[in-house]
Amino acid sequence: xxxxxxxxxxxxxxxxxxxxxxxxxxxxxxxxxxxxxxxxxxxxxxxxxxxxxxxxxxxxxxxxxxxxxxxxxxxxxxxxxxxxxxxxxxxxxxxxxxxxxxxxxxxxxxxxxxxxxxxxxxxxxxxxxxxxxxxxxxxxxxxxxxxxxxxxxxxxxxxxxxxxxxxxxxxxxxxxxxxxxxxxxxxxxxxxxxxxxxxxxxxxxxxxxxxxxxxxxxxxxxxxxxxxxxxxxxxxxxxxxxxxxxxxxxxxxxxxxxxxxxxxxxxxxxxxxxxxxxxxxxxxxxxxxxxxxxxxxxxxxxxxxxxxxxxxxxxxxxxxxxxxxxxxxxxxxxxxxxxxxxxxxxxxxxxxxxxxxxxxxxxxxxxxxxxxxxxxxxxxxxxxx
Amino acid sequence: xxxxxxxxxxxxxxxxxxxxxxxxxxxxxxxxxxxxxxxxxxxxxxxxxxxxxxxxxxxxxxxxxxxxxxxxxxxxxxxxxxxxxxxxxxxxxxxxxxxxxxxxxxxxxxxxxxxxxxxxxxxxxxxxxxxxxxxxxxxxxxxxxxxxxxxxxxxxxxxxxxxxxxxxxxxxxxxxxxxxxxxxxxxxxxxxxxxxxxxxxxxxxxxxxxxxxxxxxxxxxxxxxxxxxxxxxxxxxxxxxxxxxxxxxxxxxxxxxxxxxxxxxxxxxxxxxxxxxxxxxxxxxxxxxxxxxxxxxxxxxxxxxxxxxxxxxxxxxxxxxxxxxxxxxxxxxxxxxx
Numbered sequence: 001x002x003x004x005x006x007x008x009x010x011x012x013x014x015x016x017x018x019x020x021x022x023x024x025x026x027x028x029x030x031x032x033x034x035x036x037x038x039x040x041x042x043x044x045x046x047x048x049x050x051x052x053x054x055x056x057x058x059x060x061x062x063x064x065x066x067x068x069x070x071x072x073x074x075x076x077x078x079x080x081x082x083x084x085x086x087x088x089x090x091x092x093x094x095x096x097x098x099x100x101x102x103x104x105x106x107x108x109x110x111x112x113x114x115x116x117x118x119x120x121x122x123x124x125x126x127x128x129x130x131x132x133x134x135x136x137x138x139x140x141x142x143x144x145x146x147x148x149x150x151x152x153x154x155x156x157x158x159x160x161x162x163x164x165x166x167x168x169x170x171x172x173x174x175x176x177x178x179x180x181x182x183x184x185x186x187x188x189x190x191x192x193x194x195x196x197x198x199x200x201x202x203x204x205x206x207x208x209x210x211x212x213x214x215x216x217x218x219x220x221x222x223x224x225x226x227x228x229x230x231x232x233x234x235x236x237x238x239x240x241x242x243x244x245x246x247x248x249x250x251x252x253x254x255x256x257x258x259x260x261x262x263x264x265x266x267x268x269x270x271x272x273x274x275x276x277x278x279x280x281x282x283x284x285x286x287x288x289x290x291x292x293x294x295x296x297x298x299x300x301x302x303x304x305x306x307x308x309x310x311x312x313x314x315x316x317x318x319x320x321x322x323x324x325x326x327x328x329x330x331x332x333x334x335x336x337x338x339x340x341x342x343x344x345x346x347x348x349x350x351x352x353x354x355x356x357x358x359x360x361x362x363x364x365x366x367x368x369x370x371x372x373x374x375x376x377x378x379x380x381x382x383x384x385x
Numbered sequence: 386x387x388x389x390x391x392x393x394x395x396x397x398x399x400x401x402x403x404x405x406x407x408x409x410x411x412x413x414x415x416x417x418x419x420x421x422x423x424x425x426x427x428x429x430x431x432x433x434x435x436x437x438x439x440x441x442x443x444x445x446x447x448x449x450x451x452x453x454x455x456x457x458x459x460x461x462x463x464x465x466x467x468x469x470x471x472x473x474x475x476x477x478x479x480x481x482x483x484x485x486x487x488x489x490x491x492x493x494x495x496x497x498x499x500x501x502x503x504x505x506x507x508x509x510x511x512x513x514x515x516x517x518x519x520x521x522x523x524x525x526x527x528x529x530x531x532x533x534x535x536x537x538x539x540x541x542x543x544x545x546x547x548x549x550x551x552x553x554x555x556x557x558x559x560x561x562x563x564x565x566x567x568x569x570x571x572x573x574x575x576x577x578x579x580x581x582x583x584x585x586x587x588x589x590x591x592x593x594x595x596x597x598x599x600x601x602x603x604x605x606x607x608x609x610x611x612x613x614x615x616x617x618x619x620x621x622x623x624x625x626x627x628x629x630x631x632x633x634x635x636x637x638x639x640x641x642x643x644x645x646x647x648x649x650x651x652x653x654x655x656x657x658x659x660x661x662x663x664x665x666x667x668x669x670x671x672x673x674x675x676x677x678x679x680x681x682x683x684x685x686x687x688x689x690x691x692x693x694x695x696x697x698x699x700x701x702x703x704x705x706x707x708x709x710x711x712x713x714x715x716x717x718x719x720x721x722x723x
Contacts, residue, residue: 120707
């Protein structure tokens with residue numbers, strides 16, 4: 001790795017950090033600048049970045065990643081209940097438990113590849129989900145979800161004599177409450193850390209081997225690489241990312257429920273990663289933000305708002321537009337999501353990042369510059385950002 | 386003994402549904418080599434064909450109730466009853482079996498349209514992309530249904546002749562008290578007939594022979610001058626019809642809602658994998674097997690020994706089978722072993 005590309009990387013990381021930290025400012029015009037949504041951007045960004053380390057690099061499509069998110073949530077919740085309301089032990093504990101969980105599931109699931117791997121991870125996730133609802137109720141509190149209560153021991157807090165006052169204690173970072181903007185900034189710092197780690201993994205020899213596993217696992221084996229530990233490491237790392245995301249979820253909103261582990265949640269992170277661009281650095285975060293944005297903004301639309309939006313147009317046109325668009329917003333925004341997703345997979349398998357790259361290539365290259373791009377080496381596109 | 390028999394019966398009708406969906410999945414996978422995550426949605430569409438027919442048949446007109454004289458009371462009377470009297474009522478009662486007539490052409494068309502319009506562009510793409518695009522398609526289909534029919538389950542009654550319970554205890558001479566819903570028996574018989582029909586079609590017709598040959602070796606069949614693509618399109622339609630019929634007949638057992646397809650899809654995929662990718666017999670066997678195991682695991686006696694086993698039994702079996710015999714129960718060598 002030349003120093004030039006290393007400098008570029010650090011510039012990218014710096015630019016990324018700046019963009020994330022100033023999100024409350026530049027997202028204001030599109031109405032996304034409120035803390036709850038920003039927290040979701042950061043948390044699901046982490047989730048998708050982690051998923052991308054497994055799927056984007058090694059090509060193993062896991063349909064059970066929500067299980068690690070759920071495990072991280074429950075673990076962090078127990079840290080809040082048993083240790084301290086400070087978020088740091090909770091986050092650490094969540095990541096560790098999710099990592100261990102991923103180690104066990106990954107060790108078993110990674111014995112198979114392709115669709116069998118997808119089904120195995122799906123089976124494990126559904127098992128965790130069903131168990132969390134039924135037998136593990138003492139740990140997970142079943143359908144109600146795990147909540148804080150006044151009578152929790154909180155050993156560390158009582159050791160240092162922190163008074164909780166009346167009512168439920170709130171999560172904090174050395175006294176700063178983790179709701180609203182402080183919560184977002186905490187998640188954002190975590191996201192930036194995760195992004196840098198993921199970037200280092202992408203650029204490292206380890207990341208190169210993961211990519212080699214994606215393009216041709218047999219050849220890796222013939223070259224004498226034992227691919228098992230590499231894929232397992234990628235699986236555990238991405239499980240830990242998911243655990244971190246789960247821990248941050250309860251850090252910003254202390255309630256852990258089993259529905260977080262359902263396979264639709266696993267499907268969601270797959271959608272985010274593909275939409276943004278699997279195997280790219282920024283893509284998954286972009287996908288996560290877009291999906292969460294649409295979920296919050298589109299789903300709030302209703303017929304009256306549509307009528308208002310088109311009120312300048314002549315009446316029949318307005319009526320027509322409202323009738324046509326109405327099924328796709330509000331309750332039906334999932335339909336839009338599904339359609340967009342199908343179109344992306346058909347026409348733009350590289351996700352939005354590939355779209356951006358193509359657009360910039362057309363603009364920069366012009367008619368004469370197209371020649372050098374005619375036959376890009378497979379995998380070359382992935383090596384870039 | 387009675388309890389065990391009852392659990393077997395309980396498992397069989399659910400197993401029938403699993404087997405029918407898994408059969409279609411395997412057909413599509415074996416012929417086209419496509420992993421179809423939208424197959425559960427086809428099951429759901431079949432169920433909603435029945436709902437549509439039932440709604441159409443019971444289109445009603447408000448007419449004045451002559452029995453109540455002291456104020457103007459109205460009651461809804463279906464047009465069919467007004468026009469045809471008792472015959473009309475009978476037609477309405479039998480809307481579920483009648484819907485088969487609607488489901489077959491509709492699902493055949495949907496299946497062919499799906500294959501021609503979308504799936505065929507994905508033959509040469511990686512399996513991951515096939516999963517993703519069909520997953521997206523499933524979301525689109527189920528959200529469309531949700532937009533039309535709403536999010537709540539819609540109950541559809543079984544015909545009155547078979548809506549009660551059958552006293553199977555007396556039938557088998559096992560003593561009284563062993564009652565079992567008639568419609569579930571009908572469903573079991575129906576699924577056996579459909580499975581038999583599909584196997585007969587593949588085994589005893591020339592068309593089926595070509596399809597089977599294509600499953601073995603697509604290229605050679607193509608070299609022999611047979612338009613294998615066209616046959617496979619029909620096979621996709623056939624698989625869609627099987628899934629649709631399974632859904633349509635399941636409506637009296639489980640009121641359909643828009644996400645029932647996804648629930649069944651996950652289980653059916655596990656059935657396919659347990660049975661062995663690409664093995665039709667394996668899919669049917671595993672379907673019934675997992676259905677029965679699931680209902681056994683939900684017996685109180687079993688739950689007392691291993692708590693929570695009823696929730697995870699299917700997944701547990703899938704994990705064990707995949708790790709022990711990666712090809713599933715009856716999988717062939719060389720299928721999906723990348």
